[in-house]
Amino acid sequence: MKKIFDFYINSSIHVALAVVSLCLVTVLHFGGQIDPGLLVFIFFAVVTGYNFVKYAAVAGLHHRTLTRGLKNIQIFSLFCFTGLLISSFFIDFKILLLSAFFGSLTALYALPVFSKRRNLRSISGIKIFIIGIVWAGVTVVLPGIGVKNAIFGDLFLEMFQRFLLVLVWILPFEIRDLKYDLEQLGTLPQRIGVTRTKIVGLLLLGVVIVTELLKTSGSQASFNALVVMCLLTAFFVMASKEHRSRYFTAFWVEAIPILWLVILLMLKVF
Numbered sequence: 001m002k003k004i005f006d007f008y009i010n011s012s013i014h015v016a017l018a019v020v021s022l023c024l025v026t027v028l029h030f031g032g033q034i035d036p037g038l039l040v041f042i043f044f045a046v047v048t049g050y051n052f053v054k055y056a057a058v059a060g061l062h063h064r065t066l067t068r069g070l071k072n073i074q075i076f077s078l079f080c081f082t083g084l085l086i087s088s089f090f091i092d093f094k095i096l097l098l099s100a101f102f103g104s105l106t107a108l109y110a111l112p113v114f115s116k117r118r119n120l121r122s123i124s125g126i127k128i129f130i131i132g133i134v135w136a137g138v139t140v141v142l143p144g145i146g147v148k149n150a151i152f153g154d155l156f157l158e159m160f161q162r163f164l165l166v167l168v169w170i171l172p173f174e175i176r177d178l179k180y181d182l183e184q185l186g187t188l189p190q191r192i193g194v195t196r197t198k199i200v201g202l203l204l205l206g207v208v209i210v211t212e213l214l215k216t217s218g219s220q221a222s223f224n225a226l227v228v229m230c231l232l233t234a235f236f237v238m239a240s241k242e243h244r245s246r247y248f249t250a251f252w253v254e255a256i257p258i259l260w261l262v263i264l265l266m267l268k269v270f
Contacts (some may be wrong), residue, residue: 012050021261024137032147044084047105051077154215168201172240201237202229205230221267229260
């Protein structure tokens with residue numbers, strides 16, 4: 001059972017479901033029609049992109065001595081890449097262009113484009129913002145294109161909120177990795193310490209909630225679900241430590257978007 005659970009996390013299925021959940025949250029916020037084809041496309045894209053970033057270097061350096069688990073992930077990633085190519089034939093061209101842009105950012109994040117050892121991730125302080133831009137774009141802009149009569153200003157505010165939320169969700173990971181990250185990365189905990197990082201996270205959550213009040217559309221269910229999700233996020237931020245189990249971040253923190261979707265659906269039904 002543990003092997004299956006580890007594969008679920010390590011193969012990026014969990015994070016892909018989190019991204020798909022955020023796409024659904026966006027559609028539900030604006031009363032759009034759910035496009036299953038787009039969700040499948042995004043799921044395959046996330047698995048392919050994340051596994052490329054996480055495992056490309058390892059697979060390249062140790063291709064003859066890969067563990068069984070990593071080989072299984074490679075096979076699964078190849079399956080998802082094939083699914084990505086097939087599903088792309090059924091996706092709007094504008095979405096494909098935007099997806100290519102976000103995919104390029106992801107590739108630049110991992111590939112040494114500036115020198116043999118330097119990529120976007122190695123530039124001090126930039127990592128968290130790249131992830132925020134990509135997640136906000138994929139989970140708001142891509143599903144937002146298909147929402148008819150969506151108010152542009154509200155979509156922009158939604159993207160701004162999503163960007164801030166992703167920044168906050170990254171903080172527990174940066175706190176966990178504080179001992180291992182190179183100083184040149186310039187992560188927030190490295191710059192200002194763990195306690196101040198948590199305070200920044202709470203302040204950003206406050207901005208997210210206030211921003212919701214500026215929208216001209218929305219529902220009480222959406223607002224209530226957002227507040228509950230922010231409180232849940234605040235708990236995980238405050239509970240973050242350097243010595244937490246990897247499942248605290250890799251499963252529970254990354255499950256917040258999924259829980260947000262569940263809460264929103266429950267509030268809309270009841």
